[in-house]
Amino acid sequence: QKEVEQNSGPLSVPEGAIASLNCTYSDRGSQSFFWYRQYSGKSPELIMSIYSNGDKEDGRFTAQLNKASQYVSLLIRDSQPSDSATYLCAVNLKISSGSARQLTFGSGTQLTVLP
Amino acid sequence: DAGVTQSPTHLIKTRGQQVTLRCSPISGHKSVSWYQQVLGQGPQFIFQYYEKEERGRGNFPDRFSARQFPNYSSELNVNALLLGDSALYLCASSSQVTYGYTFGSGTRLTVV
Numbered sequence: 001q002k003e004v005e006q007n008s009g010p011l012s013v014p015e016g017a018i019a020s021l022n023c024t025y026s027d028r029g030s031q032s033f034f035w036y037r038q039y040s041g042k043s044p045e046l047i048m049s050i051y052s053n054g055d056k057e058d059g060r061f062t063a064q065l066n067k068a069s070q071y072v073s074l075l076i077r078d079s080q081p082s083d084s085a086t087y088l089c090a091v092n093l094k095i096s097s098g099s100a101r102q103l104t105f106g107s108g109t110q111l112t113v114l115p
Numbered sequence: 116d117a118g119v120t121q122s123p124t125h126l127i128k129t130r131g132q133q134v135t136l137r138c139s140p141i142s143g144h145k146s147v148s149w150y151q152q153v154l155g156q157g158p159q160f161i162f163q164y165y166e167k168e169e170r171g172r173g174n175f176p177d178r179f180s181a182r183q184f185p186n187y188s189s190e191l192n193v194n195a196l197l198l199g200d201s202a203l204y205l206c207a208s209s210s211q212v213t214y215g216y217t218f219g220s221g222t223r224l225t226v227v
């Protein structure tokens with residue numbers, strides 16, 4: 001099992017729709033969860049962080065966390081063409097027993113918002 | 116405020132050579148991590164430093180080494196370069212190891 005796994009996509013949604021991105025992780029003890037957006041040829045940009053079970057909303061973005069299911073998701077409402085990018089899920093987890101926690105990324109989901 | 120700065124932006128090296136990449140974190144950030152990103156994949160963790168001490172190392176060979184200086188800037192060194200080392204190398208900083216990281220714009224390394 002991969003440490004952080006994302007639905008591989010690519011995902012296409014029409015403008016104005018809701019885009020749903022999903023992520024699962026292996027370390028049940030993880031406490032910090034992040035979503036990054038990466039435009040082609042650019043570096044990742046932090047867009048959401050979530051630490052507690054439930055929903056966290058920031059503008060058109062909502063992050064959802066369920067630690068019991070080891071699942072974190074990102075919803076983008078009223079999707080815009082400018083949201084077209086790769087979305088990376090990142091979890092602070094232990095790579096191996098005895099190690100400190102490291103920010104570990106999934107492989108990303110490429111989102112395209114069609115005008 | 117300046118963000119995370121990395122240098123150089125682009126680099127072309129020959130197989131077998133050595134390379135040093137540099138990173139300056141956001142002012143006040145004591146944690147610096149290095150990542151390698153190849154096309155189509157998420158960033159892969161290489162090293163983490165906090166307060167000048169190595170806090171973690173990813174699954175990379177000993178050809179990869181790093182250090183953090185008293186001003187919290189950092190260098191990543193790669194010896195005996197292989198074609199497979201061609202990638203975008205990202206530096207990220209954070210005020211605490213459990214917080215989200217801010218990434219620099221990266222160094223694009225091409226090994227020929």
